[in-house]
Amino acid sequence: MLTASPSLRPEAPLRIALYPGSFDPLTRGHVTIVQRGRRIFDEVVVAVARNVSKKSLFTIDERVEMARDVFAHDSGIRVETFDGLLVDYARSIGATALLRGLRAVADFEYENQMASMNHMLAPDIETVFLMADANTFFVSSRLVKEVASLGGDVSTVVPAAVHDRLIARLAKQKGES
Numbered sequence: 015m016l017t018a019s020p021s022l023r024p025e026a027p028l029r030i031a032l033y034p035g036s037f038d039p040l041t042r043g044h045v046t047i048v049q050r051g052r053r054i055f056d057e058v059v060v061a062v063a064r065n066v067s068k069k070s071l072f073t074i075d076e077r078v079e080m081a082r083d084v085f086a087h088d089s090g091i092r093v094e095t096f097d098g099l100l101v102d103y104a105r106s107i108g109a110t111a112l113l114r115g116l117r118a119v120a121d122f123e124y125e126n127q128m129a130s131m132n133h134m135l136a137p138d139i140e141t142v143f144l145m146a147d148a149n150t151f152f153v154s155s156r157l158v159k160e161v162a163s164l165g166g167d168v169s170t171v172v173p174a175a176v177h178d179r180l181i182a183r184l185a186k187q188k189g190e191s
């Protein structure tokens with residue numbers, strides 16, 4: 015007679031989500047999306063885009079280093095870089111979901127287009143959206159850089175490891191100009 019034995023059940027595959035972006039620099043908005051994503055997925059891979067067309071404040075290596083510092087405490091969060099087609103990279107790491115954050119209506123149109131295009135390219139990969147937190151829905155990397163460069167205090171909206179580097183980088187830039 016066959017009896018159900020939990021030990022004979024095959025291991026469930028890891029659920030891996032890919033969270034792509036520029037992260038120039040990582041903000042607390044990004045951090046909350048990753049942490050909330052981790053409640054749903056076994057592993058979240060934060061993928062910093064090697065997007066040469068975007069002018070960035072931090073190099074790709076610096077952005078990766080900052081993010082690795084911030085997420086070092088959780089072995090279920092990896093920080094990598096990618097270039098080329100997002101869905102190809104997702105497949106190469108075994109991700110079955112793309113994780114994205116939605117702040118406002120303004121994000122919706124672009125995110126909807128991207129999700130639809132990625133669905134056309136890879137119907138087996140789902141885009142999962144998390145609504146931005148009430149505390150960070152107004153935070154963007156662009157605005158953080160702008161406010162900090164004008165001397166505004168952004169310490170509550172970026173991780174401490176990012177804040178120190180941001181202030182140092184902006185001071186260096188100011189000295190050079």
Ligand code: ADP
Nearest residue numbers: 034035036037043044114115116146150151153
């Ligand atoms: P991109 O270069 O694609 O704009 P970002 O690094 O700015 O990349 O953002 C990556 C993802 O994180 C996007 O889905 C974006 O909507 C989301 N995101 C950015 N800031 C926040 C925030 N404050 N709250 C929630 N999601 C956010």
